[in-house]
Amino acid sequence: MNDQDNRRRVVIIGGGFAGLFAARALRRAPVDVTLLDRAEHHLFQPLLYQCATGILSEGKIAASLRALLRKHRTYFGHDEFAIYAPGMKTIEDALVIRRRVFGAFEIAESATDPAERQRWLTFALVGAGPTGVELAGQIRELATKTLREEYRHIKPEDARVLLFDGGAAPLAPFGPKLSAKASATLDKLGVEQHMHSIATQIDGTGLSVRAQDGTETHYDAATVLWTAGVAAPAVATAIAQATGAKQDRAGRIEVGPDLSIPGHPEIMVTGDVMNLNKLPGVAEVAMQTGLYAGRRIRHELRGEVYKKPFRYYDLGSAAYLSRGRAVVSVGKLQFAGFPGWVVWLFIHIGFLTGYRNRFGAVLSWWFAFTRDLRRERTYTTKQVGIVGNVYEEPPTSASAAAGGEQAT
Numbered sequence: 001m002n003d004q005d006n007r008r009r010v011v012i013i014g015g016g017f018a019g020l021f022a023a024r025a026l027r028r029a030p031v032d033v034t035l036l037d038r039a040e041h042h043l044f045q046p047l048l049y050q051c052a053t054g055i056l057s058e059g060k061i062a063a064s065l066r067a068l069l070r071k072h073r074t075y076f077g078h079d080e081f082a083i084y085a086p087g088m089k090t091i092e093d094a095l096v097i098r099r100r101v102f103g104a105f106e107i108a109e110s111a112t113d114p115a116e117r118q119r120w121l122t123f124a125l126v127g128a129g130p131t132g133v134e135l136a137g138q139i140r141e142l143a144t145k146t147l148r149e150e151y152r153h154i155k156p157e158d159a160r161v162l163l164f165d166g167g168a169a170p171l172a173p174f175g176p177k178l179s180a181k182a183s184a185t186l187d188k189l190g191v192e193q194h195m196h197s198i199a200t201q202i203d204g205t206g207l208s209v210r211a212q213d214g215t216e217t218h219y220d221a222a223t224v225l226w227t228a229g230v231a232a233p234a235v236a237t238a239i240a241q242a243t244g245a246k247q248d249r250a251g252r253i254e255v256g257p258d259l260s261i262p263g264h265p266e267i268m269v270t271g272d273v274m275n276l277n278k279l280p281g282v283a284e285v286a287m288q289t290g291l292y293a294g295r296r297i298r299h300e301l302r303g304e305v306y307k308k309p310f311r312y313y314d315l316g317s318a319a320y321l322s323r324g325r326a327v328v329s330v331g332k333l334q335f336a337g338f339p340g341w342v343v344w345l346f347i348h349i350g351f352l353t354g355y356r357n358r359f360g361a362v363l364s365w366w367f368a369f370t371r372d373l374r375r376e377r378t379y380t381t382k383q384v385g386i387v388g389n390v391y392e393e394p395p396t397s398a399s400a401a402a403g404g405e406q407a408t
C-alpha cells in the first residue's frame with residue numbers, strides 16, 4: 001500500500017523483457033509502479049554478440065528505460081560483474097569482448113614470437129548454444145572478411161576459433177536436423193568444434209578441457225569467452241533467503257503456477273530468474289511471464305481472484321550463423337540457410353526495442369551484409385578517470401593519488 005492515498009504500489013525489480021512487459025501491462029492501472037534497475041537502459045541481449053563484434057553500436061541494442069516508459073509514471077535504482085573469460089549479459093560485457101577480440105588482432109600484429117602470435121590469434125568459446133555459435137561465426141567472419149586486408153604481418157584469416165561444449169552437437173535444443181545444418185555451416189566458416197568437451201580450467205594462458213574419455217588437453221588461447229550461461233543475479237538469492245523460496249542450481253527461484261513464491265502471493269518472479277517447470281531462459285518466456293504478472297495484478301486491483309495459471313506459448317527460437325545463414329525453429333516449421341536468415345532478420349526487426357533502433361540496425365546490417373563493413377569497432381584501452389563504477393563513492397584524494405588512473 002502507498003501510505004499517502006491508500007493506492008497500491010507495485011515494485012518491479014529489473015527492466016529487462018519481463019520487467020518492461022509487466023510495466024507495460026500495468027499502464028493506466030490504478031496502481032503506483034516503481035521500476036528498479038541497476039542500469040538506465042533496457043537491453044536487447046540477443047544482439048549483444050553483434051555489438052561485441054562491431055556491427056551494431058551499444059545504442060542500437062539498448063533503449064533508455066526512462067524514454068521507453070515516459071508515458072508511464074514510473075521510478076528507478078542499481079548493481080555489477082567478470083576476468084579471464086568474460087561472459088555476455090550486459091553492454092559492459094559486450095564492450096569488454098569487443099576490446100578483447102579486436103585488441104587480440106592488434107597484439108598479434110605486433111608479436112614477434114610465432115607461438116605468441118598464434119596464441120593471440122586463437123579464440124576459445126565455452127558453450128555451443130546460440131550465443132557461443134553466433135560469436136564463433138562472427139569472429140571467423142570478422143577474420144576472413146572485414147579484417148582480411150588490414151594487417152601487414154598477420155593474416156587475420158589464420159585466426160583459430162575453437163568452440164567447446166559438453167553436449168554432442170551445437171544448438172542441440174534446435175533438434176538434430178537444424179543442429180546438423182548449423183554444425184556444417186560452422187565447419188564451412190572454419191570454426192573448430194570440440195563437442196563432448198568440458199572446460200575444467202581457464203587462466204591467462206588459455207583453457208584446459210576434459211574429453212569424454214577423461215583425457216585433459218590444454219589449449220593456448222589469449223581470448224577465452226564464456227557463453228555457457230550465467231547464474232541468476234545476487235538479488236535472486238537475497239529474495240530467496242528473505243522468503244524461504246527454493247532455488248535451483250543456477251540460482252533461479254522456484255515459483256508456483258501463478259508465478260508467485262509459495263507462501264508469498266504478493267511476490268511474483270518472472271523471466272530468467274524464475275524456475276517454473278524448467279522453462280528455458282529465453283526472451284519469450286520473460287515477455288510472457290511479465291505480461292501475465294501485470295495482468296494478474298490488474299485483475300486483483302479490481303478485487304477479482306485471478307485463478308488462471310501461467311501458460312507458456314513457445315513461439316520458437318532463432319540463431320544467426322553468418323551472413324545469409326541462420327537457423328530458425330517455429331513449431332513444426334524449420335528454416336535453415338538463406339530462408340532461415342530472412343526469417344531471423346524479420347524476427348529481430350520486429351522485436352528490437354524502439355523504432356529508431358530498428359531503423360539504425362537495418363542500416364548497419366545493410367552495410368555489414370552487403371559490404372562486410374563493421375563500423376562499430378571503437379574500443380578503449382583504459383578506463384578514463386578514477387571512478388571504475390559509477391555507483392561507488394569516488395576514492396578519497398589520498399587513495400586517488402596512490403592509485404592514479406585505473407587500467408581495466
Ligand SMILES: Cc1cc2nc3c(=O)[nH]c(=O)nc-3n(C[C@H](O)[C@H](O)[C@H](O)COP(=O)(O)OP(=O)(O)OC[C@H]3O[C@@H](n4cnc5c(N)ncnc54)[C@H](O)[C@@H]3O)c2cc1C
Pocket residue numbers: 013014015016017018019036037038039041042043044045046047048049077078079088089130131233234235270271272273281282283284286317318319
Ligand atoms: C548473449 C545473449 C543472447 C541471447 N539470445 C537470445 C535469443 O536469441 N533468443 C531468445 O529468446 N533469448 C535470448 N537470450 C535470452 C534473453 O535475452 C533472456 O531470456 C531475457 O533477456 C530475459 O529477460 P529478463 O527480463 O528475465 O532478464 P534481463 O533481460 O536479463 O533483465 C534483467 C534486468 O534486471 C536488472 N538487474 C539485475 N540485477 C539487478 C539488481 N540487483 N537490481 C536492479 N536491477 C537489476 C538488469 O540490469 C536488467 O535490466 C539471450 C541472452 C543473452 C545474454
